[in-house]
Structures are given as C-alpha cells and as structure tokens.
Amino acid sequence: MVFNRVTGIWKRLQTHLQHRGAPLILCSGTLVLGMGALAWLSNDQSGALKASSPSLLDLLDEVGSEAKRERKKSEQTRQPQPPRAISWSSPLAKQCSGFDSKVTNRLQAQQRTLKQRRVSVATDPTNFGERFRVNPWGVALNPDPRVVVLHETVYSLQSAVNTFMTPHPRDADQVSYHTVIGLDGKIVDLVDPLKRAYGAGYSAFLGEWAVTNAKIRGSVNNFALHLSLETPQDGRNSRSSHSGYSSAQYDSLAIVLKDWIDRFGFTPAAITTHRHVDLGGERGDPRSFDWQELQTRLAALKALCP
Known part of the structure; x- marks a missing residue:
C-alpha cells in the first residue's frame, strides 16, 4: 500500500x-x-x-x-532580426531630355522584336523555386519583384547555362539567374520572373531580406530579379576588373530592364549589384560595369523620367 x-x-x-x-x-x-x-x-x-x-x-x-x-x-529556430540597412545611392539619375536619337531609334527597333529574340532554357527544378508568401515563423512576406541584382557569369554564357541545367540536390550548390545576356547581345531566359531564382546567398537590400528556410540565413532572392552579363574573355579570372561589357550587351540589358520596370512597377533606383547586396563581403560582380552606358540607354527608352 x-x-x-x-x-x-x-x-x-x-x-x-x-x-x-x-x-x-x-x-x-x-x-x-x-x-x-x-x-x-x-x-x-x-x-x-x-x-x-x-x-x-x-x-x-x-x-x-x-x-x-x-x-x-x-x-x-527563433526568427532572426534583419540586418542593419546599408544605404544605396543609385548611379542612375533622373533624365527627361537630352536623348540621343540614334540610340532611341536603335533600341526601339530592338524592342519591337524582343519576344522573338529571347531564348528560353529549362533550368533544372533544383535550381529555382516558388516565391514564398509566409516565412517559417508564420509571418507574411511580400514576394513581389522589386529589386534587380546585376551579376556577371565569370565564365562563358554556355558554361553558366550548363550549370543551371545540372541538378543540384544540395542547397549550397543551387544557383540560377532569371536572365543572362551574352557578349553578342543574346538574351537567354532561365527562370520565370514570377519564380525565385537563387542568385544571391546571404544578402539584403536597404535592410530587407527574406528568410525562407529556418536553417539558412536570409537573402533578397524572394523579392529580387537576377540578371547576369557574360564576362569577356579577359575577365575569366579573379582579378578586380576586365575590359568591360559590349555595346550589344548594354542594349539588351536596357531593353530587358525596361520590360521589367513596366511589368513590375519598381523604380530604376532599385537596380543594384551583387557586390552591394552581398552581406558576406565575398562578391564583387559585375566588375567593370559602366553605369553611364546604362544611363544613356534607359534615358533613351524614357525609363528615367517619372
């Protein structure tokens, strides 16, 4: 008992x-x-x-x-706090006049054939995903594309495409851009802009990131569009600069950006670089990028005048 x-x-x-x-x-x-x-x-x-x-x-x-x-x-599993905001002063200035008529005519002609010029390649499903509307802690996320991150391939366009077509089961190996532009101006679409490309790892823009996996640090991928330029031959190394991108690349870049601006409604000030959004201090792309070349073309397309 x-x-x-x-x-x-x-x-x-x-x-x-x-x-x-x-x-x-x-x-x-x-x-x-x-x-x-x-x-x-x-x-x-x-x-x-x-x-x-x-x-x-x-x-x-x-x-x-x-x-x-x-x-x-x-x-x-506690929700991490967003990083300290790093200011971004866009090199693109407001411009409502002073357009080069030759540039305008050339780009408008290219715009009219944009759909025919774009080539779509099927990226392996392991290298992209859906844009999340809720994070792992049940907090709502805004998945609307509202920042463009510019990159470079370092190696050839075909090498980049081959990488994205290859299955990568490990999270650490998964990578993709929405669009890549070749040295000859060729436009290759790899991931639908409505999907989430894995273009940046540990990253943020103006203090904003999205954590979509409780085991992985936040990034801009959930609300970013990633566009990469094919690197010239003399840049296929780890040096800090190279000879730069071609005129044909800047033409195609401006046309694709104008298309995204019209479609998603973000401002040109939200066009930034991988170097800027990277929080690990390991990325320096796109090297030797000429903002004035882009300024001239976006102005000609009337994308820099509110």
Whole structure:
C-alpha cells in the first residue's frame, strides 16, 4: 500500500517536471517528501523496486537536460532580426531630355522584336523555386519583384547555362539567374520572373531580406530579379576588373530592364549589384560595369523620367 502511494507521488512528480514550461525548482515540501520516500524505499526489501527506481537527482538532471535542449532548439529556430540597412545611392539619375536619337531609334527597333529574340532554357527544378508568401515563423512576406541584382557569369554564357541545367540536390550548390545576356547581345531566359531564382546567398537590400528556410540565413532572392552579363574573355579570372561589357550587351540589358520596370512597377533606383547586396563581403560582380552606358540607354527608352 505504501509502495503504491510512493509510486503515485513519483508519477505525479515526473509529470509535473516534464510538463512544458513547468519550473525546474520544486517547492521545499515536495522536495522533502520525495527525498523521504526515497530514504524509506532504500530500506525496503524489494530488490526489483531498487533496481528500477531512479533517484530524485537523476530525474532532476534529466528534466534539466531536456529543458536545455528545448531552449537551444528554440534559439536555433527563433526568427532572426534583419540586418542593419546599408544605404544605396543609385548611379542612375533622373533624365527627361537630352536623348540621343540614334540610340532611341536603335533600341526601339530592338524592342519591337524582343519576344522573338529571347531564348528560353529549362533550368533544372533544383535550381529555382516558388516565391514564398509566409516565412517559417508564420509571418507574411511580400514576394513581389522589386529589386534587380546585376551579376556577371565569370565564365562563358554556355558554361553558366550548363550549370543551371545540372541538378543540384544540395542547397549550397543551387544557383540560377532569371536572365543572362551574352557578349553578342543574346538574351537567354532561365527562370520565370514570377519564380525565385537563387542568385544571391546571404544578402539584403536597404535592410530587407527574406528568410525562407529556418536553417539558412536570409537573402533578397524572394523579392529580387537576377540578371547576369557574360564576362569577356579577359575577365575569366579573379582579378578586380576586365575590359568591360559590349555595346550589344548594354542594349539588351536596357531593353530587358525596361520590360521589367513596366511589368513590375519598381523604380530604376532599385537596380543594384551583387557586390552591394552581398552581406558576406565575398562578391564583387559585375566588375567593370559602366553605369553611364546604362544611363544613356534607359534615358533613351524614357525609363528615367517619372
């Protein structure tokens, strides 16, 4: 009978300690009761009971360890705070006049054949995904494309395309851009702009990022459009600069950007670089980019006059 009473006390004690959020420090009366029960049981003749009953200290240690594991798990899955905002002063200025008529005529002619000029390539599904509307903690996300990140391929356009067509099961290997522009002005679309391309890792723009996986740091991918320029031959290395991009590339770049601006409604000031959004300080692309070349073309397309 006494054995049954003590067993009942132990069960209630275990339930109390294991209950989520229950305090680890017991009131003194319960502690004395438990220790007294253990002392009595230590003199009991039942060898089976001695062999199977844990000590109070063992139980307290077990519950304490469980609480530590819960706290650690909670800390690991806690929503991270967004990074400190880094200002971005766009090199693109407002321009409503002073257009070069030759540039305007050339670009307008290219605009009329844009659909025919664009080539679509099927990127492997492991290298892109859906834009998230809710983060892992249930907080709403705005997935609308509203920033353009400019990149360069470093190697050839075909090398980049081959990489995106290759399956990459590991998160760390997955990569893609929405569009790549070749040295000859060729426009290759790789990921639908409504989908999420994996163009930037640990990144933010004006202090904004989106965490879409609790195990991975935030990035701009959920609300960014990624566009890459094919690197010239003399830039296929790790040096800080190269000979620059071709006139044909800047033409195609301006036309694609104008198309996205009209479609998604963001301002030219939201066109930035991988170097700027990268929070790890490891990216420097697009190297040798000439903002004046882009300025001239976007102005000719009347994209820089509100």
